[in-house]
Amino acid sequence: MKRIKIINGRIITPYRIIDGGTLLIKGTSIEAVSEGDIYATDAEIIDAEGKYVSPGFIDIHIHGGGGHDFMDGTVNAFLKIAETHAKYGTTSMFPTTLTCSKADLLKSLDVYAEANKQNTMGAQFLGMHLEGPYFALAQSGAQDPRYIRNPDIEEYKEVLAYSNDIKRWSAAPELEGAIEFGRYLKSKGVLAAIAHTDAIYEEVVEAFEVGYTLATHFYSAMSGVTRRNTYRYAGVIEAAYLIDSMDIEVIGDGIHMPPPLLKLAYKIKGADHIALITDAMRAAGMPEGDSILGNIDTGTKVFVENGVAIMPDRSSFAGSVATTDRLVRTMIKMADVPLIEAIRMISKTPATIMGVADTKGSLVAGKDADIVIFDDNINIQTTIINGKVVYNASDF
Structure with a gap:
């Protein structure tokens, strides 16, 4: 399955923000969230460039x-x-x-x-x-x-x-x-x-x-x-x-x-x-x-x-x-x-x-890869749904 690695992000977990963290997507799910790098040579890289990486x-x-x-x-x-x-x-x-x-x-x-x-x-x-x-x-x-x-x-x-x-x-x-x-x-x-x-x-x-x-x-x-x-x-x-x-x-x-x-x-x-x-x-x-x-x-x-x-x-x-x-x-x-x-x-x-917290709502390994990347003013840079990039501001 296709893998995507989001690097250099401020990852918003339910109770803290991981500065400079890495998030790995495999297929439609989140595979890992880490404070440091995650080894995945086959992954497509998305550089968050210091922006926030948030649950969708x-x-x-x-x-x-x-x-x-x-x-x-x-x-x-x-x-x-x-x-x-x-x-x-x-x-x-x-x-x-x-x-x-x-x-x-x-x-x-x-x-x-x-x-x-x-x-x-x-x-x-x-x-x-x-x-x-x-x-x-x-x-x-x-x-x-x-x-x-x-x-x-x-x-x-x-x-x-x-x-x-x-x-x-x-x-x-x-x-x-x-x-x-x-x-x-x-x-x-x-x-x-x-x-x-x-x-x-x-x-x-x-x-x-x-x-x-x-x-x-x-x-x-x-x-x-x-x-x-x-x-x-x-x-x-x-x-x-x-x-x-x-x-x-x-x-x-x-x-x-x-x-x-x-x-x-x-x-x-x-x-x-x-x-x-x-x-x-x-x-x-x-x-x-x-x-x-x-x-x-x-x-x-x-x-x-x-x-x-x-x-x-x-x-x-x-x-x-x-x-x-x-x-x-x-x-x-x-x-x-x-x-x-x-x-x-x-x-x-x-x-x-709504009873869907087992699969959605937070950046946790195993949950659906629904992810948003945005800047300090909450301007959306990238929207990822089920591991698929459906919107990227740089394309518009």
Whole structure:
């Protein structure tokens, strides 16, 4: 099998940085990581030239990029999104749907299966994330309210039986039937996540106990402290802070959560319980201006300005245009997070949350050779996926 030796790098391991280290790839896996040289005369040499050598970035919540959306319903859209984000350091992703009809949802699963067979030059697909349609209407945000509804047991059993590619499903746990839905997801090995919700603390605790262990795009479209008549109730935000083992995902663009909230989340939850996500829509990697959220023909018209997508009436954000390199850069510069911790939040932690940490998320011998090389400002130089160089900045 082909071998690649990366030399002169600052190798980021889960808990330290090896300055001037060497990493050896054999085939699709990491063969060795060393502080010194590794003897391998047959290996192709990549000189990191003092740059950082990092585990590949894993995006567990992403809708699009490069002018395409997963809801476009075409294999080409899936492939172009994967290729676009690989340029920014994403080596694995969980394509994410929007609230839609059951027919469109099933079509997305079909297209995913075919695209997964053809994906050779972009970020790997590790499974689908279904976002909706079981949401609180008052917290719909940019989700299409026409399709929002309570969990339907016949519907979700049919969907889950239709495809084995579903790895996560986000829903509002306070809805009628949502607890039973969470139990069923857990029984099928699918991660249940809390999203677009008006739940109060007590409802979150009950949901957590049946499997809702992740808070989707933390602070966005979810309840905080509310007042009902004369009494105050803690919401999802407070519950996620109080439940130590609950994981959260953060759109680390510095806009969905401004720096003080990024700092607060990091202070309370720590790098082991925060996954950085892009929540990117089709405008990621594209010039600012008019765009469409969701299907290219039937989606919602939005516009992009100042690094974020916004609904036409400015009532809410309409998804992010961030890329994973930007997430890391933002956490370091705006939230004062150490580099090694920011990298953990985009690699090891999301891998752990999604149950793929045995093969991905850290530079350890035996794991998949998903590797990113970048400079001090997190500008991506090289992206390697399963031992194959899919992007090199010097070629562009």
